[in-house]
Amino acid sequence: SRLSALLGPNGRVLIVANRLPVTAKRHPVKKWEYPSSSGGLVSALQGIKDVQMMWVGWPGVSVPNETDQTVITEELFKRRCVPVFLDEELMDQYYSGYCNKILWPLFHYLGLPQEYKINKAKGIKSQFEAYTQANQMFAETVCKIYKEGDIIWCHDYHLMCLPKLLKQYNINMKVGWFLHTPFPSSEMYRALPNRAELLEAVLKADLVGFHAYDYARHFVSACISLLGLEGDLDGIQFDRRIVKVDAFPIGIDAQRFTKALEGPKVKEKITEFKKLFAGRKVILGVDRLDMIKGFLQKLLAFEKFLEKNEELDSGYKVVLLQIAVPTRSDVPEYRKLASQVHELVARVNGRFGTLKATPILHLDQTVDFDSLCALYAITDVALITSLRDGMNLVSYEYVACQESNKGVLILSEFAGAAQSLGAGSIIVNPWDIAEVADAIKRALDMPTEDREKHHRHNYELVSRHTAQDWAENYVCDLYNATSKAPLRAIH
Ligand code: G6P
Numbered sequence: 159s160r161l162s163a164l165l166g167p168n169g170r171v172l173i174v175a176n177r178l179p180v181t182a183k184r185h186p187v188k189k190w191e192y193p194s195s196s197g198g199l200v201s202a203l204q205g206i207k208d209v210q211m212m213w214v215g216w217p218g219v220s221v222p223n224e225t226d227q228t229v230i231t232e233e234l235f236k237r238r239c240v241p242v243f244l245d246e247e248l249m250d251q252y253y254s255g256y257c258n259k260i261l262w263p264l265f266h267y268l269g270l271p272q273e274y275k276i277n278k279a280k281g282i283k284s285q286f287e288a289y290t291q292a293n294q295m296f297a298e299t300v301c302k303i304y305k306e307g308d309i310i311w312c313h314d315y316h317l318m319c320l321p322k323l324l325k326q327y328n329i330n331m332k333v334g335w336f337l338h339t340p341f342p343s344s345e346m347y348r349a350l351p352n353r354a355e356l357l358e359a360v361l362k363a364d365l366v367g368f369h370a371y372d373y374a375r376h377f378v379s380a381c382i383s384l385l386g387l388e389g390d391l392d393g394i395q396f397d398r399r400i401v402k403v404d405a406f407p408i409g410i411d412a413q414r415f416t417k418a419l420e421g422p423k424v425k426e427k428i429t430e431f432k433k434l435f436a437g438r439k440v441i442l443g444v445d446r447l448d449m450i451k452g453f454l455q456k457l458l459a460f461e462k463f464l465e466k467n468e469e470l471d472s473g474y475k476v477v478l479l480q481i482a483v484p485t486r487s488d489v490p491e492y493r494k495l496a497s498q499v500h501e502l503v504a505r506v507n508g509r510f511g512t513l514k515a516t517p518i519l520h521l522d523q524t525v526d527f528d529s530l531c532a533l534y535a536i537t538d539v540a541l542i543t544s545l546r547d548g549m550n551l552v553s554y555e556y557v558a559c560q561e562s563n564k565g566v567l568i569l570s571e572f573a574g575a576a577q578s579l580g581a582g583s584i585i586v587n588p589w590d591i592a593e594v595a596d597a598i599k600r601a602l603d604m605p606t607e608d609r610e611k612h613h614r615h616n617y618e619l620v621s622r623h624t625a626q627d628w629a630e631n632y633v634c635d636l637y638n639a640t641s642k643a644p645l646r647a648i649h
Contacts, residue, residue, distance in 0.1 A: 159208040161630045164637055170210040170308045171633060174300055176253065176316035178239045179204055181218030182230045190230060192237065196446065196483050196524055198408075198551045199313060199338050205411030205625035209633075214299050217241040220249060242299045244292055251288030253316070254488045260285065260350070261315045263491075265339045266450045266546040270349055271491075286352050290319055297323035304331065309633060312363070314338045318356045321363035334636040335363040336406070339548040340574070341373040344380035353384055361396040364639040367632055369549045369574045371405040378403055402639045406632045407578060408549050409623040415558040416621075418531045427532035435536070438515075439602055441478045442537035444530070444552045445544075446485040447522065449495050452543035452570065452588040453482070457502040457518070459543070459594030464510045464517060466595060476602065479537065480520045481530075496522070534559035539601040541568045542575075543588035549574035553583070557616040564609040566601035567616060568594070578623070582615030 165171070179200045185191040194200070195218060203211075217234065221227050221243055234241050244252065259271055297320055300310060312320045312335045321333045347353060357380060360366060368374045374391060381387045381394050393400035418424050441460070445451040460478050470476060482499065486492045499520070507516040525533065534540075540556040550573040557567060557579065567583040569576050576585055584597045604612075 159626070159630060161633055162208045164634055165209060165309070166307075168210075168307065170212055170305070172212050172214060172300060172303070172308050172310045173203060173313065174214045174296055174310060174317060174320060175199060175203075175313035176216055176257070178213055178215035178217055178234070178241065180234070180237055180239060182221065182234070182241070183219065190226070190233065192233060196485070198549060201551060201555075202408050202410060202625045202628070205414060206629045207626060209629075211238060212303065213239045214296065214303070215239070215242060216244055216249075216253075220244065220246045240299060240303055242296050244295065248288055248292055250488065251285045252292040254486065255285035256289040257316050258486050258489050259491070261318075262339070263449070264346065264350060265315060265337075265342055267340075267342055267346055268449065268545075269346075293317055293319035293323060296320060297327065300324060301327050304328070308332075309636060310334070311336065311633065311636070319359040321361075322359035325362045332636060332639075333363050334365040334367065334632065334639075335360050336367040336632065337373065337377075337548070338369065338408075340370070340546055341368055341377045341380075343376050344383050347376070347380050348384055353380070357381055357385055358396075361394060361401050363401065365632070365636040366401060366403045367406045368403075369405065369407050370577055373548075373574075374403050374405045402635070404635065406628055406635075407574070407623070408551070408628045409625050410551055410554045410558065410620065411625050412554075412558040412621040415531055415534070415555060416561065418528065419535055419559060419561075421528075423528045424531045424535075427529055428536055431532050431536050435477065437475070439476045439539070440537040441476065441539040441541050441598065441601075442533055442556070443478065443480040443482075443541050443543075444533075444556075445480075445482065445542075447482040447492065447496055447499065448485055449491065450544055450546050452545045453480075453495065453499045454502060455545070455588045455591065455594070456480075456541060456543040457499065457506060458591045459588075460518070460541075460598065461502075461506045461509075462591050462595035463598040464506070467599060476517060477515070478518045478541070479533070480518065481525055481533075482520060482522050483524050484522055530555075531559055535563060537565055538563070539566045539568060539598065541594075541598070542570055542573060543568075543586070543594060544570045544573045545588055547573035547575070551575075553579055554620045557582075557613070557620045560613055561617065564606070564613040566604050566609055566612065568597050568601055578619055579616050582612040582617075582619070 177195050179195055180192040181195045183191050227243055310333045321335050324331050324333050388395045393402050503518050503520045507518050510517045534556050542553050553569055553575045569583040569585055570588045571585050586594045586597045
């Protein structure tokens with residue numbers, strides 16, 4: 159590949175992300191097991207081939223015992239992962255606190271939490287201290303394994319200080335930073351108390367990447383208006399150099415899905431699920447149980463659809479199958495969301511269910527890869543109602559599995575994926591409940607010919623624009639971006 163040609167046989171890419179692609183999990187007999195982690199970042203990066211990668215990240219659990227730490231470190235090393243052990247208190251302040259209560263909601267246009275805005279400025283302060291401390295620990299781990307020639311690719315909102323910390327250690331390190339969430343309008347971002355410090359730390363990177371052109375544009379205008387810098391999408395002048403900023407829309411490894419569909423295990427599941435849902439149209443949702451995914455809006459829209467289409471005897475003929483992957487349950491807002499969702503599911507099921515069946519099948523679970531592929535393949539519609547979403551790879555995965563069924567994708571205009579899959583999907587404003595309800599009806603009634611046309615458009619994009627291309631484009635640009643670029647005037 160282009161990447162291996164560029165990096166040579168010994169060149170490595172060190173991926174630094176908060177979450178490792180595998181999670182260390184306590185097990186009653188084996189003591190520890192190492193299942194795969196969930197989330198878009200992990201699923202995309204796993205698809206990258208032909209390059210030596212090492213991951214640095216948190217193993218998903220706090221491990222106070224040193225012997226356990228040694229065992230886990232050895233096991234993870236076999237999987238090319240290097241753990242950063244963070245204790246419970248630090249995780250609480252850094253991950254549940256600053257990352258998921260402050261940055262995550264702000265970057266998704268949900269604003270800062272009310273109570274912190276007014277009288278708990280100290281709360282933000284101590285969480286920010288934990289954030290910088292955690293970033294420092296990630297940086298130290300990277301420095302320990304760093305070899306000259308390595309390329310360092312830092313990911314996401316958890317690690318905004320990392321480019322600065324790494325360059326302090328060694329100015330010649332090639333360091334890139336990539337954001338997997340939206341970067342919000344500078345009018346939103348400017349509310350953040352540590353706004354300048356974080357931008358300046360990111361700007362130490364050699365290349366700053368986003369999934370969408372709009373996110374890159376917002377970042378540039380935040381740098382201009384909040385730091386008084388000069389720049390545009392060709393680069394930002396900072397610290398006597400030009401920092402490159404660009405959009406690199408991510409993709410998936412579509413073949414991983416299409417191949418799985420040919421395998422005996424998935425085929426078996428397909429037969430099983432087809433039998434289970436025989437006579438019913440199935441609308442599928444697969445999301446982490448997160449406020450950005452628009453769960454409540456989705457349920458209200460489905461309720462409205464049932465209300466308007468009672469002749470369908472909907473409780474029996476149409477089912478919304480929602481896989482709600484548990485996530486960040488230490489953050490109170492996530493627990494609150496879970497109970498609101500459960501209440502609404504029960505209301506709709508109580509109202510429209512029959513003795514034979516209920517219209518919503520909601521599972522607070524992850525499903526294994528084979529079942530997921532089978533569900534993607536047999537369902538009639540995928541319903542994605544994110545209120546904001548960096549990209550949303552579930553939409554890509556659904557398309558990859560729909561070659562024979564030609565199911566319809568209903569996609570929120572606020573997901574990054576709407577920019578690539580727009581022409582092949584029904585695009586909705588998830589806040590407009592009536593519009594989404596109508597979209598469900600349209601999707602279920604769509605004639606075969608139109609479904610084929612839509613699917614063809616999406617499938618071509620998803621199979622051509624892969625995670626591998628994304629990573630190659632980014633890493634090649636990072637490789638070529640030199641931190642000592644001569645200063646030039648930007649107009
Ligand atoms: C999003 C973020 C990722 C994160 C994933 C899962 O996709 O961009 O950085 O890993 O959600 O969230 P979690 O908090 O469980 O890592």
